[in-house]
Amino acid sequence: MCGIVGFTGAREAAPLLLEGLRRLEYRGYDSAGIAVTGGGTIRVEKVSGKVEKLCEKTRDGAAVPGFTGIGHTRWATHGAPTDTNAHPHLSNDGRFAVVHNGIIENYAALREELTAKGYVFQSETDTEVIVHLLEYFDTGDPKTAVMRTVARLEGSYALGVLCADRPDTLFAVREASPLILGIGVGENYFASDVTALVSYTKNAVYLDDGEFAELTPRGITVYDCSGRPVEKPVTRITWDVEAAEKGGYEHFMLKEIMEQPAAVRAALAPRIRDGEILLEGFDLSAEELGRFNRLIITACGSAYYAGCAAKYALEALCRIPVEAVLASELRYGDPLIDDRTLLIVISQSGETADTIAAMKECRARGAKTLAIVNVVGSTIAKSADWTLYTRAGPEIAVATTKGYTTQLAVLFLLALSMGRRLGRVDGDRYNALLGDLLRLPKLIQNAIDLNHGIPALAKKYHRSPSLFFIGRNTDWASALEGALKMKEISYIHAESYAAGELKHGTIALIEEGTPVIAVCCNEALEDKTISNIVEVKARGARVLAVAFRGDRKIVSQANDVIYIPRIGTLFSPVLAVIPMQLLAYYVAKENGCDIDKPKNLAKSVTVE
Numbered sequence: 249m250c251g252i253v254g255f256t257g258a259r260e261a262a263p264l265l266l267e268g269l270r271r272l273e274y275r276g277y278d279s280a281g282i283a284v285t286g287g288g289t290i291r292v293e294k295v296s297g298k299v300e301k302l303c304e305k306t307r308d309g310a311a312v313p314g315f316t317g318i319g320h321t322r323w324a325t326h327g328a329p330t331d332t333n334a335h336p337h338l339s340n341d342g343r344f345a346v347v348h349n350g351i352i353e354n355y356a357a358l359r360e361e362l363t364a365k366g367y368v369f370q371s372e373t374d375t376e377v378i379v380h381l382l383e384y385f386d387t388g389d390p391k392t393a394v395m396r397t398v399a400r401l402e403g404s405y406a407l408g409v410l411c412a413d414r415p416d417t418l419f420a421v422r423e424a425s426p427l428i429l430g431i432g433v434g435e436n437y438f439a440s441d442v443t444a445l446v447s448y449t450k451n452a453v454y455l456d457d458g459e460f461a462e463l464t465p466r467g468i469t470v471y472d473c474s475g476r477p478v479e480k481p482v483t484r485i486t487w488d489v490e491a492a493e494k495g496g497y498e499h500f501m502l503k504e505i506m507e508q509p510a511a512v513r514a515a516l517a518p519r520i521r522d523g524e525i526l527l528e529g530f531d532l533s534a535e536e537l538g539r540f541n542r543l544i545i546t547a548c549g550s551a552y553y554a555g556c557a558a559k560y561a562l563e564a565l566c567r568i569p570v571e572a573v574l575a576s577e578l579r580y581g582d583p584l585i586d587d588r589t590l591l592i593v594i595s596q597s598g599e600t601a602d603t604i605a606a607m608k609e610c611r612a613r614g615a616k617t618l619a620i621v622n623v624v625g626s627t628i629a630k631s632a633d634w635t636l637y638t639r640a641g642p643e644i645a646v647a648t649t650k651g652y653t654t655q656l657a658v659l660f661l662l663a664l665s666m667g668r669r670l671g672r673v674d675g676d677r678y679n680a681l682l683g684d685l686l687r688l689p690k691l692i693q694n695a696i697d698l699n700h701g702i703p704a705l706a707k708k709y710h711r712s713p714s715l716f717f718i719g720r721n722t723d724w725a726s727a728l729e730g731a732l733k734m735k736e737i738s739y740i741h742a743e744s745y746a747a748g749e750l751k752h753g754t755i756a757l758i759e760e761g762t763p764v765i766a767v768c769c770n771e772a773l774e775d776k777t778i779s780n781i782v783e784v785k786a787r788g789a790r791v792l793a794v795a796f797r798g799d800r801k802i803v804s805q806a807n808d809v810i811y812i813p814r815i816g817t818l819f820s821p822v823l824a825v826i827p828m829q830l831l832a833y834y835v836a837k838e839n840g841c842d843i844d845k846p847k848n849l850a851k852s853v854t855v856e
């Protein structure tokens with residue numbers, strides 16, 4: 249979703265802003281713009297379309313001279329993705345420019361009020377009210393104007409503000425939308441996430457909600473909402489530039505699929521010492537864990553599907569009721585939650601608006617919160633009672649791969665640790681399952697290596713108008729993620745069903761040649777799934793099964809089989825998803841799709 253960058257220093261700002269915007273492209277956007285101060289004025293350039301177009305228009309920034317500026321990639325919410333609606337927006341007197349990520353919920357009332365005062369609106373955006381408020385409150389001190397403006401805003405916003413009279417000053421404001429400051433030598437920056445900062449600095453300051461910062465080339469001062477300076481710790485960014493680049497792969501998605509053995513190893517290995525699982529801070533005693541009589545998992549998208557898969561392991565190993573609920577439903581669902589509920593919140597970005605809201609709602613009802621998050625210092629990571637980082641490294645492709653499998657790895661580790669501490673997993677079972685977890689990185693590599701035939705399979709399936717993904721129990725959870733991957737990046741209609749549910753309606757859609765991807769990695773239920781395979785084949789379906797290597801039963805039933813190495817049922821979703829990620833990738837490639845930046849989608853969904 250929208251990306252923000254800001255720079256002030258002794259170098260030309262525009263090329264650095266454009267480079268920062270390029271690094272934020274993965275978040276998803278439909279227009280881009282920059283504003284730079286120089287000679288007492290602000291120059292704005294913006295385009296609908298890609299950052300590349302903005303580079304052409306500005307001759308890679310050369311046409312917009314100046315040493316302080318802000319930039320933006322916009323994912324349209326209020327108003328179509330046109331040049332006019334693109335950010336930055338400029339005040340009527342030309343003295344302020346603003347970029348904004350988030351939604352101003354009271355914009356309609358503010359727009360009416362400002363129009364009545366004579367301000368002329370150029371765009372349909374909610375953002376434009378901010379820049380007119382700045383002008384309205386301006387008495388020559390931009391810091392005061394920023395504070396007064398922010399006091400009028402309701403909603404979520406990360407803002408970058410530029411002022412023509414202060415050619416070496418930037419303001420950055422944060423309320424419920426991510427914004428990070430970067431500290432350089434003789435220059436300073438802000439950005440929506442660290443991927444835009446890592447090539448310039450490794451030193452970051454994470455703003456909290458309600459704080460704003462004044463940046464000059466000489467330093468950064470952070471204030472609370474009443475203008476009092478706040479001491480902020482400087483955090484060292486551990487991601488490097490290479491991690492956020494393609495490294496020879498054609499797409500980030502393929503690179504990230506291939507990184508999964510290492511990412512899952514980073515998520516697991518440092519947390520296992522001498523047969524013990526160590527979960528930074530969440531190593532609660534049996535008595536403390538015993539207080540929880542219910543686990544609720546909440547998340548959006550793939551993170552929710554990771555929760556669906558983990559539910560089986562958590563229930564099997566902890567013997568506590570577990571429910572996985574979509575965050576967008578939970579937040580308005582009047583949930584039955586109290587202080588005996590442990591809420592497990594899963595998010596790659598740590599900034600998903602619905603997930604944050606569901607978490608707040610459950611905390612207000614007394615739940616304790618455990619976050620499983622990739623992005624260090626993100627909102628969810630910071631506001632949970634306990635946080636376990638997934639350590640996947642930067643994930644750039646919009647469709648998550650290593651983000652998802654590392655979430656699963658941490659969730660399975662958590663399930664095993666909790667089950668053992670609660671005394672519900674005996675020593676032998678614990679050792680066997682811990683062994684499975686430790687083997688996962690190698691097995692993921694095997695799953696990748698076993699599937700060199702997938703590009704050829706993709707050629708068979710890529711023209712299908714519709715694909716169905718089926719499975720039972722843990723396999724159903726894998727099928728949900730498999731179908732999501734397919735539709736996200738290939739734009740082919742893909743649906744997932746619990747295999748046993750097919751005949752209650754969906755089987756009516758099966759015709760001659762309809763592809764059905766059947767996940768068969770739950771050995772106890774394989775015969776049941778095979779019955780469903782037989783049923784769809786009888787109606788003409790072409791079945792592609794995902795099964796364990798050496799599975800003989802499946803060969804005679806399915807038209808095609810893709811194999812994964814054998815592992816116990818509970819943790820099998822980590823492996824089952826690998827060939828489905830590859831299948832989605834190669835089908836999308838066959839269809840010439842924009843794999844890393846699929847249309848209409850955003851990496852980090854920071855609005856409701």
Ligand code: G6P
Pocket residue numbers: 548549550551552594595596597598599600603646647648849850851852853
């Ligand atoms: C978007 C992304 C998905 C992701 C979901 C939740 O829809 O495209 O890949 O699963 O948001 O994001 P989160 O950052 O909370 O895991």
